[in-house]
Amino acid sequence: MSELRIAAAKRAMRYLEGLNERGVAPDTAVVARLAELDIPLPDHPSPADATVAQLDSYSAATMAMAGPRFFGFVIGGVLPATLAANWLAGAWDQNSALAGVTPLPAKLEDVALRWLRDVLGLPPETGVGFVTGATVANFTCLAAARHSVLAQAGWDVEADGMFGAPEVAVVVGEEAHPTLFKSLGLAGFGRNRVVRVPVDEQGRMRADVFPNLSGPTIVCLQAGNVNSGAFDPAPEIIPKAKAANAWVHVDGAFGLWAAAAPFKAHLLAGYAGADSWATDAHKYLNTPYDSGLAFVRYLVGSVRLFSSRLRRSISSYDCVDSSMLLGIVTHFSNGCRLQGTPF
Numbered sequence: 001m002s003e004l005r006i007a008a009a010k011r012a013m014r015y016l017e018g019l020n021e022r023g024v025a026p027d028t029a030v031v032a033r034l035a036e037l038d039i040p041l042p043d044h045p046s047p048a049d050a051t052v053a054q055l056d057s058y059s060a061a062t063m064a065m066a067g068p069r070f071f072g073f074v075i076g077g078v079l080p081a082t083l084a085a086n087w088l089a090g091a092w093d094q095n096s097a098l099a100g101v102t103p104l105p106a107k108l109e110d111v112a113l114r115w116l117r118d119v120l121g122l123p124p125e126t127g128v129g130f131v132t133g134a135t136v137a138n139f140t141c142l143a144a145a146r147h148s149v150l151a152q153a154g155w156d157v158e159a160d161g162m163f164g165a166p167e168v169a170v171v172v173g174e175e176a177h178p179t180l181f182k183s184l185g186l187a188g189f190g191r192n193r194v195v196r197v198p199v200d201e202q203g204r205m206r207a208d209v210f211p212n213l214s215g216p217t218i219v220c221l222q223a224g225n226v227n228s229g230a231f232d233p234a235p236e237i238i239p240k241a242k243a244a245n246a247w248v249h250v251d252g253a254f255g256l257w258a259a260a261a262p263f264k265a266h267l268l269a270g271y272a273g274a275d276s277w278a279t280d281a282h283k284y285l286n287t288p289y290d291s292g293l294a295f296v297r298y299l300v301g302s303v304r305l306f307s308s309r310l311r312r313s314i315s316s317y318d319c320v321d322s323s324m325l326l327g328i329v330t331h332f333s334n335g336c337r338l339q340g341t342p343f
Contacts, residue, residue, distance in 0.1 A: 019067030213244035224255020235270035
C-alpha cells in the first residue's frame with residue numbers, strides 16, 4: 001500500500017505544481033466527462049491504484065482554489081506547512097475526543113489554543129473548539145450563549161430543551177452575515193425572531209439607536225462587514241450589553257484576524273470584552289479548507305459543545321509554529337494590501 005500512497009502524493013504534487021499554468025475555472029471538457037461517474041453501484045471492487053488514477057483524471061474539473069489567482073470566497077491557497085501537516089494528521093487518523101487516549105492531539109490543540117489566543121488578544125480564560133467553518137463556529141458559540149443565558153434564568157436547556165424555556169432576545173445588526181442567521185436557526189432561536197439594529201452607510205451597528213435590554217439576551221456583533229470591512233462599535237455597545245447581563249457574541253469571520261496586525265489592531269478595540277468569538281483559519285491563516293475556530297470565554301457548562309478535530313487543530317498549530325508572530329503579522333499585512341481590504 002505504500003506505493004499507492006506515494007503515487008497519490010505524486011499526483012497531488014503535480015496538481016499543485018500545475019496551478020500556475022492551468023486556468024482558474026474548471027475545464028469544461030473535463031466537467032462534461034463527469035457524467036461518466038454516474039454509474040450503478042458496482043458489484044465488484046476496483047483496484048485501488050485504478051481508483052486513484054480515475055480520480056486524478058478528473059482533477060481539472062476542480063476550481064483552482066489552491067492557486068494564487070483564485071480570489072473568490074475570501075480564501076486562498078494553503079501554506080505548504082499546513083497542507084503537509086494535514087496530510088500527516090490524516091495518516092495518524094486519531095479520534096481525539098479523550099486526552100488520555102490521544103495525548104499528542106490533545107497537546108497540539110492546547111498549544112494551538114494558547115498561541116491563537118495570544119495572536120488574537122483574547123482573554124486568558126478563553127477556550128476554543130476547532131470546527132468545520134465560521135458558520136459552525138457561530139453556531140457553537142451561540143449554543144454556549146444559549147446555555148449561559150438560560151442557566152442564569154434557572155433553565156437547563158440541555159436537559160429540558162427549548163419548549164417552555166424563558167424567552168431569549170437576540171440582537172443583531174441589519175447587515176449581519178447570512179450565516180449568522182443560519183446559525184441562529186440551527187440553535188433554535190429562529191432566523192426572523194431577532195431585534196435588528198439599524199446600521200450606518202458602512203454597515204456598522206448604530207450605537208445611538210441600540211435598544212434597551214432586559215431578561216436573557218444575546219447580542220451579536222460583527223467584526224468585519226463582508227461588503228465594507230466595517231466593525232461594529234464594540235466600545236460603545238458591549239458596556240451597554242454587560243450592564244444588562246447579556247451575552248455578547250462576535251462574528252469575526254472576516255475581521256477578527258486584524259488583531260494580529262499592529263496597524264489594524266485598533267479596529268478590535270473593546271472586542272476582548274465579549275463572551276465568544278467566531279472566525280476561521282482558512283482565510284488569513286491559509287490552512288486547508290475547512291477550518292473554523294469557536295472561542296468561548298467561559299468553559300464551564302459550554303465545553304461539552306465543542307467538537308475538536310485533530311486535522312484542523314494541527315494545521316493551525318503548524319501554521320503558527322512555522323510562521324511565528326512576525327510571520328503571521330507579515331502574512332496578514334501583505335494580504336490586506338494585495339486584496340485591497342477596506343478595513
